[in-house]
Amino acid sequence: MSSYVYKTTRRGVLLAKTVSYQVRLCSGNFRHLEVLKDENNVAIVTMKRAPVNSLNTELLTEISSVLTDLEETKCSGMILTSFSDKVFCSGLDIYEIFKSKPSAIGTSFSTLLEVFIKLYGSTFPTVAAITGHAPAGGCVLGLFCEYRIMVQNFKIGLNEDQLGFNAPSPIVKLMINTIGHRNAELALTSGRLFTTSQALQVGLVDEIAKDRTEAFEKADGFLRRFEMIPPLARNFTKQSMRRALLQDVTINREKYTEGFVSMISLHEVQQSIAAYLDNLKNKKRNAH
Numbered sequence: 001m002s003s004y005v006y007k008t009t010r011r012g013v014l015l016a017k018t019v020s021y022q023v024r025l026c027s028g029n030f031r032h033l034e035v036l037k038d039e040n041n042v043a044i045v046t047m048k049r050a051p052v053n054s055l056n057t058e059l060l061t062e063i064s065s066v067l068t069d070l071e072e073t074k075c076s077g078m079i080l081t082s083f084s085d086k087v088f089c090s091g092l093d094i095y096e097i098f099k100s101k102p103s104a105i106g107t108s109f110s111t112l113l114e115v116f117i118k119l120y121g122s123t124f125p126t127v128a129a130i131t132g133h134a135p136a137g138g139c140v141l142g143l144f145c146e147y148r149i150m151v152q153n154f155k156i157g158l159n160e161d162q163l164g165f166n167a168p169s170p171i172v173k174l175m176i177n178t179i180g181h182r183n184a185e186l187a188l189t190s191g192r193l194f195t196t197s198q199a200l201q202v203g204l205v206d207e208i209a210k211d212r213t214e215a216f217e218k219a220d221g222f223l224r225r226f227e228m229i230p231p232l233a234r235n236f237t238k239q240s241m242r243r244a245l246l247q248d249v250t251i252n253r254e255k256y257t258e259g260f261v262s263m264i265s266l267h268e269v270q271q272s273i274a275a276y277l278d279n280l281k282n283k284k285r286n287a288h
């Protein structure tokens with residue numbers, strides 16, 4: 001099976017089937033990620049955990065490790081995307097939080113917080129090229145980036161309430177910061193998934209693309225906005241805007257993890273997750 005590879009150039013991003021002048025990041029050997037860098041030191045990080053990029057601890061750990069690499073190698077920007085033209089990321093791996101040991105749930109969540117700290121707090125500009133659905137943790141991953149470009153006709157949102165549990169308070173704050181209090185309350189209490197165009201309307205995404213290629217062109221356009229801005233000044237401003245949330249999660253990481261584990265381990269929540277999984281399977285069965 002041939003897979004598309006993205007070749008970035010000074011003037012834009014081209015979809016190509018060649019790896020002729022790309023530099024593969026050598027410092028990591030990843031199972032669920034492809035990391036490519038162009039000559040301008042822009043990294044394209046592609047999640048490739050088939051079929052739906054569900055975030056298990058292994059994928060989260062790999063993302064965390066890439067982010068460390070990108071900081072150390074002074075990357076000038078990052079595009080986060082998916083191998084799939086249908087799903088950007090389906091959220092936390094439900095099977096890691098369903099009927100699992102508290103320690104496993106805790107590790108998964110704590111690693112997600114680690115990704116938050118590194119991605120939300122990164123010194124380089126970040127953009128998500130959302131090439132498909134992005135429910136729950138998938139939306140969260142997009143929200144950690146500075147800018148979101150989403151391909152039309154998919155769904156994105158925080159549907160945790162549909163699974164029987166609530167989004168932790170830092171994520172509520174992040175959602176409020178992004179779409180405002182009123183929209184966030186309405187969306188979170190109903191576990192709403194927005195279509196791409198609805199997401200644009202409320203500001204959950206910043207631009208719509210008609211397909212993957214356009215999403216990459218727009219992502220590249222976003223990164224090029226900063227070519228003339230001194231990186232130090234840009235980063236100071238970014239950090240000052242993000243400091244409160246970053247400090248909260250950094251200081252209270254353990255507390256948030258314990259809270260998440262206790263909530264997920266509740267019998268009623270496990271029952272809701274079981275019902276949600278049945279529903280997911282039935283939907284699939286009925287579609288065939």
Ligand SMILES: CCCCCCCCCC/C=C/CC(=O)SCCNC(=O)CCNC(=O)[C@H](O)C(C)(C)COP(=O)(O)OP(=O)(O)OC[C@H]1O[C@@H](n2cnc3c(N)ncnc32)[C@H](O)[C@@H]1OP(=O)(O)O
Pocket residue numbers: 051052054055086087089090091092093094095112113116133135136137138140159160163167168170171174245249280284
């Ligand atoms: C300030 C910040 C501080 C940080 C705080 C962070 C706190 C964040 C909290 C975030 C909490 C998140 C909780 C979650 O993310 S729970 C996961 C919720 N996910 C979902 O509800 C999505 C469920 N999936 C779907 O809706 C659909 O699968 C899809 C993604 C729309 C794709 O549909 P499609 O028709 O293409 O594919 P299928 O439905 O047939 O799925 C294919 C197989 O993949 C399995 N699958 C799907 N999703 C998941 C998942 N999340 N985990 C594990 N497995 C998943 C599905 O069962 C199919 O498997 P099968 O082929 O074996 O049947």
